Amino acid sequence: MNVLVPPPASEPAASGPRVLGVDPGSRHTGWALVVRTNGRFQVEAAGVIHTDPEAGMASRLAQILRELRAVALGHRATAASVEAIFSHRSAQSALVLGQARGVALAALAEAGLPVHEYNASVIKQSVAGSGKADKAQIGRMVQMLLGESAQSPMLSSEHARDACAIAMTHHLHAGRVLALGVVKRTRKLDPRSPASWGVKVPAVPALKVPG
Numbered sequence: 001m002n003v004l005v006p007p008p009a010s011e012p013a014a015s016g017p018r019v020l021g022v023d024p025g026s027r028h029t030g031w032a033l034v035v036r037t038n039g040r041f042q043v044e045a046a047g048v049i050h051t052d053p054e055a056g057m058a059s060r061l062a063q064i065l066r067e068l069r070a071v072a073l074g075h076r077a078t079a080a081s082v083e084a085i086f087s088h089r090s091a092q093s094a095l096v097l098g099q100a101r102g103v104a105l106a107a108l109a110e111a112g113l114p115v116h117e118y119n120a121s122v123i124k125q126s127v128a129g130s131g132k133a134d135k136a137q138i139g140r141m142v143q144m145l146l147g148e149s150a151q152s153p154m155l156s157s158e159h160a161r162d163a164c165a166i167a168m169t170h171h172l173h174a175g176r177v178l179a180l181g182v183v184k185r186t187r188k189l190d191p192r193s194p195a196s197w198g199v200k201v202p203a204v205p206a207l208k209v210p211g
Contacts, residue, residue: 017174018044020077020113021167022068023159024104026096027051029064030159033075034167041145041171043164045075046154057099065103065110072111080108081170083162084117118169126169138165 016036023030032046049067051060072080085094085101108115121131128141135158142164143150155161 017171018076018078019167019170019174020072020075020080020108021163021165021170022080022082022104022108023162023166024064024082024097024101025159026057026060026064026100027053028157028159029068029100029104030157030161030163031068031071032155032160032163032167033071033077034164034171036171040147041168042149043146043152043154045071046152046160046163047071048157048159057096061099061103064100065107068104068107069111072108072113077111077113079170079174080111080113080115081166082108082115082117083123083166084119116170116173118166118173123165123169126172127165135162138162141165142168 019034021032021034027050029049029051030046031049033044035042035044049064051063055063071077082101082104085098105115118126124133124138125131127133127145128137130137133141139158139161142155142161145168146155146164155164
């Protein structure tokens with residue numbers, strides 16, 4: 001597993017959910033442990049599980065299950081968030097991705113974590129304010145929400161950044177559940193108005209986000 005991971009602290013660095021976001025893939029599975037303290041997001045650890053494309057699928061899936069379970073236990077995650085699959089560009093690619101996603105779900109369940117699933121449009125809406133946001137917009141908003149910690153080499157991979165967005169989505173929805181008791185619908189978040197997100201955004205240089 002080629003990752004950049006700080007050693008787990010002896011005690012959790014922050015109270016509240018320690019959400020492990022997972023971006024599953026048969027070749028690259030990104031993950032990120034995100035906490036939220038006083039409205040601010042912070043990534044405590046992140047990385048990517050790289051599998052050998054020349055290895056058999058069974059071996060690759062076993063590696064994802066083994067290493068992702070170790071990540072969940074080693075960093076004391078309390079919840080997991082995974083992107084749901086509703087469609088894909090081809091039946092074959094959807095099957096391969098579905099297999100990787102299945103073992104990721106199994107690994108998280110074996111680690112004893114409640115697993116929450118969000119489709120791509122909900123993740124985009126929650127983090128970037130638009131269900132049609134592209135990867136570049138998502139990446140910029142993740143960096144904006146994380147402030148200086150976004151410059152960490154842990155987040156040099158797009159797979160790890162995607163995992164951050166998935167974890168942030170659960171933090172935002174979990175906070176809404178606690179506040180309202182139920183989520184009636186996804187509230188539209190305006191990327192130009194951070195006050196509408198219910199999170200505190202670190203001071204960063206001005207950033208123009210296509211809307």
